[in-house]
Amino acid sequence: MDLPPLLLDRADERPLAAQLADALRAAAAGGAFRAGDRLPSTRALATTLGVSRTVTAAAYDQLLAEGWAAGRRGSGTFVVGTPPGTRAALRPPVPSRPVSRPGIDLRAGTPCVEVLDGAAWRRAWRAAADVPPDAEPEPVGLPAFRSAVVEHLLRHRGLPAEPDHVLATGGSTGAIAELARTLPAGARVAVEEPGYQRAVAALRAAGLVTVPVPVDGAGMVVDALPRGLAAVYGTPAHQYPLGARLSASRRVALVDRARAEGFLVIEDDYDGELRYDVAPLPLLAALGPDVVAHLGTASKLLTPTLGAGWLVAPPAVRGAVLDLRDRTGSRPARAGQRVFAALAAHGDLARHLRRLRRELGDRRAAVTTAVTAAGHAVIGDAAGAHVVVPLPNAVTERAVVVAAAERGVGLDGLARHHGGEPVVHGILLGYAGQSRRDLDRALPVVREVLAAVPSEGPA
Numbered sequence: 001m002d003l004p005p006l007l008l009d010r011a012d013e014r015p016l017a018a019q020l021a022d023a024l025r026a027a028a029a030g031g032a033f034r035a036g037d038r039l040p041s042t043r044a045l046a047t048t049l050g051v052s053r054t055v056t057a058a059a060y061d062q063l064l065a066e067g068w069a070a071g072r073r074g075s076g077t078f079v080v081g082t083p084p085g086t087r088a089a090l091r092p093p094v095p096s097r098p099v100s101r102p103g104i105d106l107r108a109g110t111p112c113v114e115v116l117d118g119a120a121w122r123r124a125w126r127a128a129a130d131v132p133p134d135a136e137p138e139p140v141g142l143p144a145f146r147s148a149v150v151e152h153l154l155r156h157r158g159l160p161a162e163p164d165h166v167l168a169t170g171g172s173t174g175a176i177a178e179l180a181r182t183l184p185a186g187a188r189v190a191v192e193e194p195g196y197q198r199a200v201a202a203l204r205a206a207g208l209v210t211v212p213v214p215v216d217g218a219g220m221v222v223d224a225l226p227r228g229l230a231a232v233y234g235t236p237a238h239q240y241p242l243g244a245r246l247s248a249s250r251r252v253a254l255v256d257r258a259r260a261e262g263f264l265v266i267e268d269d270y271d272g273e274l275r276y277d278v279a280p281l282p283l284l285a286a287l288g289p290d291v292v293a294h295l296g297t298a299s300k301l302l303t304p305t306l307g308a309g310w311l312v313a314p315p316a317v318r319g320a321v322l323d324l325r326d327r328t329g330s331r332p333a334r335a336g337q338r339v340f341a342a343l344a345a346h347g348d349l350a351r352h353l354r355r356l357r358r359e360l361g362d363r364r365a366a367v368t369t370a371v372t373a374a375g376h377a378v379i380g381d382a383a384g385a386h387v388v389v390p391l392p393n394a395v396t397e398r399a400v401v402v403a404a405a406e407r408g409v410g411l412d413g414l415a416r417h418h419g420g421e422p423v424v425h426g427i428l429l430g431y432a433g434q435s436r437r438d439l440d441r442a443l444p445v446v447r448e449v450l451a452a453v454p455s456e457g458p459a
């Protein structure tokens with residue numbers, strides 16, 4: 001155990017032993033010691049602190065007398081508990097379930113780990129562990145990971161790229177934060193409204209000014225983009241949260257404007273691989289490789305706990321990100337990259353993706369059936385891992401969320417996905433993050449609470 005800093009003041013009129021006892025007690029109260037920790041010997045502590053052994057022995061005697069340390073002859077002094085009134089003692093008891101999490105959580109954002117093949121997962125981790133330790137960081141990402149990403153992008157997103165064009169990231173949100181820090185503070189960045197609020201927060205945290213742009217059934221309204229932007233952030237494959245796909249004509253218009261006005265397009269392709277019955281459109285990065293920073297992630301395909309994502313961007317943007325990483329000493333961790341590469345190398349990733357699409361397609365159909373049976377409609381493409389049920393107003397939205405929570409089902413309202421005053425009302429139903437059994441148990445509740453409120457009418 002490392003000793004925490006212990007301050008003794010010879011100018012203080014209190015005896016050194018009392019000061020030391022106080023300092024040790026305070027360190028324990030701050031969590032520096034846990035029950036079972038062995039305190040240093042009185043001799044070693046005296047040497048470290050430059051005091052006589054009488055001082056340390058007297059301090060230990062005091063703590064032994066108070067009962068939170070115990071001495072064992074020949075084996076030293078041990079912490080047996082924490083002094084009363086300490087931080088540990090004041091900590092509230094941990095509830096068995098987080099209070100805000102109802103029994104079955106249908107909020108969007110969690111992946112479907114249920115269909116992950118356990119054997120393939122373990123195989124990938126074994127392969128990832130079977131390498132000697134490396135001493136040098138690799139800020140661009142591991143070669144095997146970048147090659148796996150290139151193949152993944154070509155096979156599943158139709159994007160031809162060279163491994164050199166790919167940078168590993170720790171995930172899309174972190175990469176948005178990195179890109180944000182490469183833009184001049186105070187610059188204006190357009191964001192979808194409603195949209196992905198973590199991206200908005202990451203942009204703002206970098207000192208950028210976010211400019212909300214409306215969204216309709218064809219994705220971000222490109223004509224509504226103001227002039228004077230440094231960047232546009234969006235989710236063209238599957239607008240988050242409303243689920244539309246940016247239309248082909250808007251894609252072309254956006255890339256044309258980026259070239260003409262000199263802004264960067266940040267394409268957040270967070271779940272673009274998950275489409276069920278609609279053909280994908282060309283990525284913005286395919287239409288405008290010179291003006292688009294494309295972000296992909298393993299978070300929805302596999303799990304965010306891998307912390308593995310990728311950035312494909314023009315050389316100047318990649319250079320700026322690498323420069324930032326160099327200056328700030330940050331780099332993506334390797335373990336997740338290795339696991340991703342191992343899953344790809346054995347064909348397990350492609351198999352998993354097929355299984356995932358099938359499972360999520362089925363789940364989506366079950367959710368849609370429950371919603372329509374309640375007299376409501378879903379909006380958005382048949383893609384991703386959530387649907388949106390529009391509702392006529394904020395009061396109805398809130399009522400549905402509360403009624404479902406009272407019956408043990410967690411739903412997400414659209415209000416939370418607005419940066420400003422909500423302009424679209426409704427609920428998101430995430431259908432990936434729970435077991436199939438739990439989803440089937442929750443859907444009758446969803447159906448009942450929705451049946452009790454008016455629908456939005458024809459979309």
Ligand SMILES: Cc1ncc(COP(=O)(O)O)c(C=O)c1O
Nearest residue numbers: 109171172173196240270297299
């Ligand atoms: C629109 C959007 N982008 C990105 C992400 C997260 O990606 P990552 O886990 O790679 O940061 C999410 C996750 O919910 C998302 O909804």
